[in-house]
Each structure stands twice: as structure tokens, then as C-alpha cells.
Amino acid sequence: MLEIKHTLCPSCSVGCGINVILNDGEIVGTFPYKRHPVNAGKNCLNGRTSIESYQNKFQTALVSNSETDTEKAIGDVLKELNSVDASDVTVICSGNNSVEECKAIKEFGESKNYNIAFYADNLKDFGEVASYDDIENAASVFVIGDLLYENPLIGRRIVHAKQNDAKIYALGKSDKSVTFNIADEVATGSVQEFLDSNSANIEESSVIVFNYVDGQEDLEKLENANCKVLPVFSKSNSKGAFSVVDAKSEEEMIELLDNTKVLLVFNDDVVNDIDYDFTKISKIISFAPCENDTTAISNIVIPIKTWLENDGSFVNAMGESQAFSAVVESDVLSEIEIIEKLNG
Amino acid sequence: MSYVLAKSQNDDILKAGECGGAVTSILKYLLDEGIVDGVLAISPCDDVYDGIPTFVTNSEDLINTAGSYHCAPTMIGGLVQKYFFDKKVAVTAKPCDMRAIEELIVRHKINKDNIYVIGLNCGGTVSPVSGRKMIDRFYEADPDDVVSEEIDKGKFIIELADGSEEAVKIHDLENEGYGRRTNCQRCDVKIPRKANIACGNWGAEDGWTFIEINDEKGQELIDGAKKAGILETKSPADAAVQGREKVEGIMINMAKKVQNAIYPTVSEMDEWSRCISCYACRDVCPICWCFENCELNKPYFKDVQNIPPSPIAFQGVRLSHMSFSCVDCGQCDDVCPMDIPVSLIFDKLQKKYFDRTGYVAGVSDDVKPPLYSPEKTEL
Numbered sequence: 247m248l249e250i251k252h253t254l255c256p257s258c259s260v261g262c263g264i265n266v267i268l269n270d271g272e273i274v275g276t277f278p279y280k281r282h283p284v285n286a287g288k289n290c291l292n293g294r295t296s297i298e299s300y301q302n303k304f305q306t307a308l309v310s311n312s313e314t315d316t317e318k319a320i321g322d323v324l325k326e327l328n329s330v331d332a333s334d335v336t337v338i339c340s341g342n343n344s345v346e347e348c349k350a351i352k353e354f355g356e357s358k359n360y361n362i363a364f365y366a367d368n369l370k371d372f373g374e375v376a377s378y379d380d381i382e383n384a385a386s387v388f389v390i391g392d393l394l395y396e397n398p399l400i401g402r403r404i405v406h407a408k409q410n411d412a413k414i415y416a417l418g419k420s421d422k423s424v425t426f427n428i429a430d431e432v433a434t435g436s437v438q439e440f441l442d443s444n445s446a447n448i449e450e451s452s453v454i455v456f457n458y459v460d461g462q463e464d465l466e467k468l469e470n471a472n473c474k475v476l477p478v479f480s481k482s483n484s485k486g487a488f489s490v491v492d493a494k495s496e497e498e499m500i501e502l503l504d505n506t507k508v509l510l511v512f513n514d515d516v517v518n519d520i521d522y523d524f525t526k527i528s529k530i531i532s533f534a535p536c537e538n539d540t541t542a543i544s545n546i547v548i549p550i551k552t553w554l555e556n557d558g559s560f561v562n563a564m565g566e567s568q569a570f571s572a573v574v575e576s577d578v579l580s581e582i583e584i585i586e587k588l589n590g
Numbered sequence: 591m592s593y594v595l596a597k598s599q600n601d602d603i604l605k606a607g608e609c610g611g612a613v614t615s616i617l618k619y620l621l622d623e624g625i626v627d628g629v630l631a632i633s634p635c636d637d638v639y640d641g642i643p644t645f646v647t648n649s650e651d652l653i654n655t656a657g658s659y660h661c662a663p664t665m666i667g668g669l670v671q672k673y674f675f676d677k678k679v680a681v682t683a684k685p686c687d688m689r690a691i692e693e694l695i696v697r698h699k700i701n702k703d704n705i706y707v708i709g710l711n712c713g714g715t716v717s718p719v720s721g722r723k724m725i726d727r728f729y730e731a732d733p734d735d736v737v738s739e740e741i742d743k744g745k746f747i748i749e750l751a752d753g754s755e756e757a758v759k760i761h762d763l764e765n766e767g768y769g770r771r772t773n774c775q776r777c778d779v780k781i782p783r784k785a786n787i788a789c790g791n792w793g794a795e796d797g798w799t800f801i802e803i804n805d806e807k808g809q810e811l812i813d814g815a816k817k818a819g820i821l822e823t824k825s826p827a828d829a830a831v832q833g834r835e836k837v838e839g840i841m842i843n844m845a846k847k848v849q850n851a852i853y854p855t856v857s858e859m860d861e862w863s864r865c866i867s868c869y870a871c872r873d874v875c876p877i878c879w880c881f882e883n884c885e886l887n888k889p890y891f892k893d894v895q896n897i898p899p900s901p902i903a904f905q906g907v908r909l910s911h912m913s914f915s916c917v918d919c920g921q922c923d924d925v926c927p928m929d930i931p932v933s934l935i936f937d938k939l940q941k942k943y944f945d946r947t948g949y950v951a952g953v954s955d956d957v958k959p960p961l962y963s964p965e966k967t968e969l
Contacts, residue, residue, distance in 0.1 A: 247628075248645040248673050252635065265642065269673055278874065278925050280663065281640035286719040288927045291868040395866050398927035405864060405929060424899075427863045 250277050251573040254560055255285075256299075256342065256553050257292035259479035260399045261562025264289050266297060266554065266573050273297050273554060273574060284378065284562065290398040297554065299536045303578070304549035308541075316579065319548055320587050326508055326529050326546070327588075332359040334507035339364045339491045340514035341481025343581065344558025345567070348483070348490040350582045351512050354589065361506070364491040365499050365519055367458065369477045370465050371488035376453045376474035377564045382406040386413040388444060390437055390456035392423040397457060397478050400563070401425065404455065415444055419458075437464040441471075448473055462495055478563050482553075486561030496520055503527065512581055513550060515540045533581055551580045591783075593831055594812060594823040595798040606656035608740075609791040612799035612821060613682060613708055614656045616787075619815040620680045620706060621649040630669065630681045631655035632662050638736055639718035643669055655682075660739055660746075663715040663771055665921045667691050667876030671699045680706040684715070686773075688782035689917035689952020690876035696958060699879045706811065709785025709804075711792055713741045713841055714760075714774030717924065724768035729756045741770075742791070773920030773933045776852060778845040779953055780838050786811060793826060793834025800826060800834055853938045856931060862901030864928040871922035871932045872908060877915045877951075905932075913939035914959050917952045 248269055255262040263282025267275040276294050280287030307319035314322075327335060337355040339348055339362060355362040381387060381403040394401030401424075408414050408428050416429035417440040426432045433440050437460045441448075448454070452473040457480070459465055468475050479485065487493075494502065499520055503509070507528045509516075515538040517524055524530065524543055532544040535552040555576035559569045579587075598604045598611030600618070607614050620626045633644040633654045641662020646652055666681055667690030683691060688709055694700040716724070722733040724746075731750055738749045745757040746769065763769035781788045786808035787801050794800035801823075803809050815821035872878050872886065885891065891903055913936045922932035944950055947960040 247647065248630070248643075248669065250642045250644070267669075267673075275672075277642075278921075280924060281636065281718040283719055285927075286717060287924050289870065289925070290866075290927055291870070294868075294870065294873065394864060394928070398866055398868065401864075401866075402927050402929060424864065424866055 247271075252279055252282075252570075253554060253573050254482065254568055254570045255289060255293040255296055256482045256560075257290070257296050258397055259341065259482055259484050259563040260284065260397055261482070261560060261564075261566065261568055262289055262293055262399050264293055264296070268574065271574065273300050285399045285402075288399060288402065300552045300554045300574075302536045303552055304534070304536060304541075304547065307549060308544075308547040310545060316548060319546055320584065322546055323510075323531050323548065324588065326531065327358075327510075330507050330528075333361070334505070336361040336363055336502055336506040336509050338509065338511045338514050338516050339487060340512055341366055341479055341484030341487050342513040343487065344483060344553075344556070344560060345486040345490065346558050347512070347581045348487045350585050352490050354585045357589070360510070361502055362491055363499060363502055364487055364493050365496070365514075365516065366484040366488065366493045367480050367519075368462075368496050369459065369479060369484075370493055371485070372469065372475055372477055375564055376455070376476040378403050380474055381453050381455060381476065382410060384412050384453040385449065385451035386415065386447060386453075388440075388448060388452060388454040389414065389416045389425050389429070390440065390454070391458050391478075392418055392425050393455055393457060393478065394428065395424040400455060400476075400478055404428070407453075413447075415440075415447065436460050438467065441467050462497075476563060482562075483560040485563055485565060486559070486567070489561070511540050511544070517543060533584060535578075548584060549578055550584065551576055551578045556580055592803045592809070593826050594801050594803065595794060595826045595830070596801050596812070596821050596823045597798050599820050599822055602653060603656060604797075606653050607799075608656070608658045609794055610797055610799035611656065612801060613710070613789050614652050615820045616708060616811055616815050617646075617655075617680055617682075618649045618652050619818050619820050620811070621647070621652070623814065623818065625814075626678045626680045626706060628677065628679055629655070630666055630674070630679055632659050632664055632682065634659060634662075637734070638738060639721055639733075657738060658710075658740060660714070660741055661716045661718045661721040663717060663774075663920065663924060665690060665874070665876050665919050667694055667700075667919075668874070668879075670694070670705065671876070671879055674704075675699070675701060676704070678704050680708060682708050682710055683782055683785055684710050684712040685779040685782040686712075686777070686917050686919035686952075688785045689779065690919060692784045692952040693877050693915055693917060694879060697879060706807065707782070707785040708811075709782030709788035711781050711788060711790030711838075712774075712777075713780065714770030714777065716746070716769065717771055720768060724763060728758050728763060728766075728768070731756055771920050771923070772852075772931065773918050773923060773937065776845050776848040776934075776937065777918055778842045778849070779950075780841050780845075784952065790834075792837040793830040793832075795830070798824075800830065849941065852934065853941070856934050856938065858905075858935050859901065861930045861935065862905045865899060865901050865905055865930060866928060867899035867904045868927060869904075870925040870927065871930075874921045874925045875912070876919065876921070877917065878908075878912060905930075905935075909936060909939060912936065914943040914947075914949065915951045916940040 262285035263279035265277040278287035306313040517539040596612035598615040603611040632641040639661040641659035725733040747757040916936040918937040
């Protein structure tokens with residue numbers, strides 16, 4: 247029996263809609279969600295392959311790389327947590343978690359006096375930000391990062407701005423940037439240099455869109471810009487997580503990791519995100535739907551529901567909250583159910 | 591080919607259907623008699639702008655698929671090919687759906703014996719997001735209050751919950767960049783004559799569906815539905831047949847004008863310069879059935895260091911490989927994150943191919959495109 251159901255793309259913070267195709271209850275593909283106001287049925291390759299996290303999901307818990315019953319693995323997690331001081335435990339919350347999960351993780355961490363960390367691409371929350379329509383209607387758009395290639399459904403808005411006669415200024419990490427192909431002026435230097443050299447061109451009617459910065463001083467500069475800005479995060483609910491947990495810079499994360507003996511990672515790939523020697527941490531425990539660099543080095547891995555099996559809400563980069571519902575039933579525990587078990 | 595006017599004998603279907611409810615009634619007949627395992631049709635999900643393909647196996651659920659959904663620019667060819675090859679199915683098909691199905695039949699990817707195609711005449715479809723903006727801008731109504739829409743006599747008509755209607759000329763909407771999708775504006779195949787039957791309201795009396803019966807299977811459908819007591823038919827007057835021909839002719843002439851105006855304006859290399867090689871156009875293309883084994887997936891075409899991607903290495907190769915089979919369904923435009931008018935570029939070349947060979951993808955009676963046939967040596 248063929249069914250097509252709505253959900254959200256989990257691949258980045260743009261908040262695109264996506265339809266999934268189910269055949270006899272199995273997720274077999276994606277289908278354009280043309281009614282969705284953010285992307286009108288357009289999805290990038292990451293979005294269209296996002297269902298692979300469901301198709302490649304963990305089938306069992308892993309303790310020291312051996313398959314184990316989930317209940318037993320949760321018991322092992324409790325033993326590890328009870329063996330150290332609360333101050334030695336760090337809980338990683340992630341933009342991959344829904345708003346509801348972020349709240350549960352925060353509550354859990356605070357109730358146990360654990361350290362709580364959240365990393366969002368070394369970026370910060372800018373509160374009120376530019377909307378996607380603001381980009382299209384801007385007189386000039388300053389683009390930091392290859393948004394056309396890396397966040398194509400924001401890139402599309404930049405293309406529309408160009409078609410509306412906006413001037414496009416693009417900064418890339420190298421000259422191989424697709425965004426450069428539509429830009430009027432291009433640069434490959436630092437973010438500071440880019441902002442400084444364009445300070446006279448940045449006006450109230452401009453929008454600055456970015457998906458990276460070189461350092462925290464860039465964030466201050468962007469915060470003080472005389473126009474709207476839009477940070478675009480690599481994870482679907484980073485903007486929503488900001489409203490629950492304060493984000494840390496890479497430097498602050500490294501400082502915290504240096505003082506961590508047990509690291510609880512909730513649906514994140516911190517090993518991929520932060521350049522750090524994670525072998526210095528005694529125990530890494532991951533709660534993840536499928537394999538990533540962090541689960542690969544984790545002592546214990548507890549499977550969690552993928553977003554396709556879960557209900558919740560994500561807040562997209564421009565601050566709109568969007569709810570999603572499970573498209574398929576699952577016996578796998580959600581993060582909230584696991585936290586309830588950890589709380590006893 | 592023959593014509594009938596048809597009307598449902600089921601009151602609920604008659605009320606929910608667009609013009610006489612013949613389509614839904616024929617689908618009900620096919621399901622109730624066990625002739626098909628299921629029906630693939632469009633039904634609204636969240637609202638009238640959100641039509642999605644739905645597989646129906648219980649005829650009581652068919653009522654949810656009744657009516658027309660011009661803001662649901664879907665394509666079912668790929669779904670039939672991927673998920674229903676071994677099943678007996680009935681589908682509703684716009685001309686571009688039918689053309690895709692025909693091309694896939696030619697490629698042995700759809701079993702003609704397993705499929706019943708109820709064709710739907712089509713004056714064009716509207717993208718849902720753009721459609722809502724259009725209603726907000728050009729109509730007095732709130733887009734959320736629209737309960738149904740229709741394209742008739744050159745107007746896009748909306749019906750509101752209170753029963754009132756508003757209409758704006760499509761020409762005026764399209765002059766402002768709204769209205770039908772651009773591929774629909776230049777589409778010159780308005781009646782799906784490769785379908786077993788082609789249904790619509792052109793030339794029909796109020797409360798009746800005008801049906802063109804295209805083949806023996808189509809005649810069996812009509813006869814069977816009548817015998818089952820769900821369909822009433824009568825012969826259309828000559829004036830009705832001529833009226834329908836006139837509507838079709840006007841729409842084709844309008845499409846040709848758009849073609850002549852737009853083909854010279856597209857600059858392929860400029861448009862391709864923003865291609866990110868995400869393969870969305872290829873993956874959604876109903877004719878590109880072999881993408882899992884596609885040469886473009888081979889390592890020599892996949893150089894991860896090659897950013898930005900070379901347009902020729904993807905778009906150029908695909909254009910040379912597929913354009914003569916393009917059915918101009920516009921799905922590639924719809925899914926392109928960079929808004930590249932892919933179908934315009936492909937359709938433009940298809941028309942050049944037509945000029946040389948007379949082949950129209952999904953319409954011509956040739957078994958294969960000439961480039962796949964012995965005629966190749968002559969080209």
C-alpha cells in the first residue's frame with residue numbers, strides 16, 4: 247500500500263518540508279512537498295537522502311561495540327554516571343534534537359547537576375533575524391559561505407534577490423564557490439576583512455547571510471551591523487535549541503571537554519564538529535539513531551528514534567516553529583523516554 | 591475514437607465530482623468489480639493546494655479524490671513505474687502524466703496490460719505556494735478560505751466556503767508572473783489521447799462529463815460502468831464536439847505563441863551556471879527511470895573536488911541523452927533548488943527534434959524515438 251506523508255527535512259536549519267513515500271509501511275523514498283512555504287517542493291541532495299538515517303538506523307544498543315539489549319545498556323549508563331562526580335559529567339544537547347527533547351535534556355542535566363553544553367557551528371543566537379522573504383527583497387545581500395551549494399534553499403532566495411536586481415557580495419573559503427557564479431563581487435579573505443571592506447556598502451536595506459565565522463569577534467561585528475542578518479546553522483533545530491540552552495563557542499567547548507570524564511551525547515556528532523582529542527575522555531555515551539563519528543568511538547551507544555518515528559517541533563533559521571509528526575511507528579525509545587528511564 | 595457524455599448514478603459522487611462525476615464512478619466500478627487492485631489518484635491532504643498522490647483500495651474512499659486540483663502539479667509516471675509494475679492499477683492522468691506513462695510503456699517499465707488510464711483534459715496547473723500568493727494578491731479572498739478552484743473560459747476561478755466565487759483572467763495573472771506553471775503555459779498537448787479515455791468539461795453540458803474513448807479498453811470501461819449501473823451516458827451533440835475542438839484549438843494556439851516567444855529567450859549556459867549538481871531534476875524525471883545505474887553516478891562524473899560543478903558534465907550530458915523524450919511535465923523546474931528552467935531547455939530541444947523527426951514524446955505512435963530505431967542512420 248503506497249502512502250505519501252508530510253514531514254520536515256532534518257538536514258540543516260532552513261526548515262524545508264519533505265514528503266516521504268511509504269510502501270507497505272516501509273519508507274522507500276521522498277516526494278516533493280510542493281505546498282510547503284519554505285521550499286515549495288524543492289529539496290537539496292542532503293534532504294532527499296535524509297531518509298537514509300532511518301534506513302541505516304541502529305538495530306540494537308552497543309556496549310564496547312558488542313550488541314546488547316537496550317535496557318541492559320541503559321543500566322550500564324547509570325553505572326557509569328554513578329561512578330563519577332556530577333561535575334565530571336557533561337551532557338551535549340544538539341540542534342538535531344527537537345525543542346521538546348532539548349527541554350527534557352536540559353531538565354535532566356540540571357536535576358543531576360551535570361554540565362550542559364550545546365555547540366552551534368561556533369555561531370550564536372541573534373534573536374530577531376532576517377526572514378527568507380527579507381533576503382529576496384533586499385537591495386544588497388552579503389553572503390558569507392557558499393550558501394548556494396551548502397544551503398541551496400537559502401541560496402535560492404539569494405538567486406531571487408539577484409533577479410530582483412539586488413547586488414550580491416560573496417565571501418568564500420576558496421574561489422570554488424557556486425555562490426560566486428551569481429555574485430557581483432567576490433572575496434576569499436577573512437570574515438573581518440569582508441565586513442570591513444564592505445562597511446560602506448552595507449545599508450539598512452541590506453541583508454547579511456552567513457553559515458560560518460572565523461571567530462567570536464566576527465559575531466560581535468555581525469551583531470552590530472546596521473542591517474538584518476541571518477545565521478544559517480548546520481542542524482535543523484539549532485535556533486530552537488538556543489531558546490533552551492546557551493550555546494558555547496568552540497573554545498568553551500574544548501575547555502569543558504578537558505574537564506569531562508563521562509560525556510553524554512544526545513543525538514549529536516560532536517567528534518565531527520569539534521577538533522579535539524576525544525580519547526582523553528574516559529567514557530563517551532551516545533544516544534543516536536544511526537552511526538556517526540561520535541558513535542564510532544563511543545563506549546556505549548543507545549539507539550533512539552529517528553525524526554521519522556517521532557513527534558516534535560523544530561525552529562528554523564528565521565525563527566519559525568514547525569511541528570512534525572511520526573510518519574512511521576516504531577518500538578525504539580525516544581530520547582525523552584530514555585531520559586525518563588535514566589531518572590528512574 | 592468516439593465520444594460520450596457521461597454522468598454518475600451515485601448521488602454522493604455526482605455532488606463531489608467536478609462535472610458529472612464520471613471519472614470517480616468509473617474508478618469505483620473498476621475497484622468494486624475487482625478489475626484493479628487499487629486506484630492511484632490525487633486527493634487533498636492539508637487543503638486544496640496540497641494535492642498528493644493517494645492509493646485507494648476501498649471504493650468508499652474514492653470520494654476523497656473527486657474534484658479537480660489545479661494547484662497539485664504532481665507526476666505519477668514514476669510512482670507507477672517504481673511501485674506498481676506487478677499490480678493491476680487504475681490511474682488518473684493529465685496529458686503529461688499520460689505522456690510519461692507512454693514513454694515508460696515503450697521502455698517496458700510499465701506493463702500496459704496492467705494499467706487503466708483515465709485521462710483528464712488539462713488547461714494547466716498552478717504551483718501551490720505561488721497559487722496562494724496569487725490569490726492573496728489578485729483576489730479579495732483569503733487563500734485559506736478557498737474550498738475549490740477551477741480553470742474555465744480563460745479564467746482561474748476560486749470558490750469560497752460561503753459558496754461565492756471569484757474569477758480573474760489567466761492572461762492577466764500570467765502577465766504578472768503568476769497563473770499556470772511556465773511549462774503548462776507552453777504545453778500543446780491538452781487532451782491525453784493515449785489514455786484509454788480522456789475526460790473533461792470542454793464541450794460538456796452542465797452536470798455531464800465529456801469523454802473521448804480512445805481505444806477498445808476505454809470502450810469496455812464505459813460499457814462495464816454502465817452495465818454496473820453506476821454510469822449513465824448519452825451521445826454529445828455535434829455542436830458539443832465542435833465546441834470541445836474549438837477550446838482545444840484555442841489553447842494549443844496560445845501555447846504555440848508562448849513557445850515562440852520564450853524559446854529564443856533562454857540562455858542555457860547562464861541558467862546552468864548556478865547548477866549545484868544535486869540531481870534533483872534527474873531523480874524526479876519520470877522518463878529517467880535508470881538513475882540507480884545512471885552513468886552520471888560513475889566516478890568519472892563525480893569529482894567531489896570539482897566545485898562548482900561543470901554544467902556540461904551533468905546538464906549537458908543529460909540534455910543530449912534525454913531531451914528528445916522530454917514530456918515537458920515541468921517536474922524538474924519544480925524541484926530545482928536553483929530555479930533553473932530545466933524543462934524549458936529540454937522542451938526547446940525536443941521541439942527541434944520534432945521538427946527533424948516528427949516525434950513527440952509520449953504522443954507519437956512510433957514504438958521508439960527515432961534515435962533508438964533503424965531510422966537513426968537516416969538522421
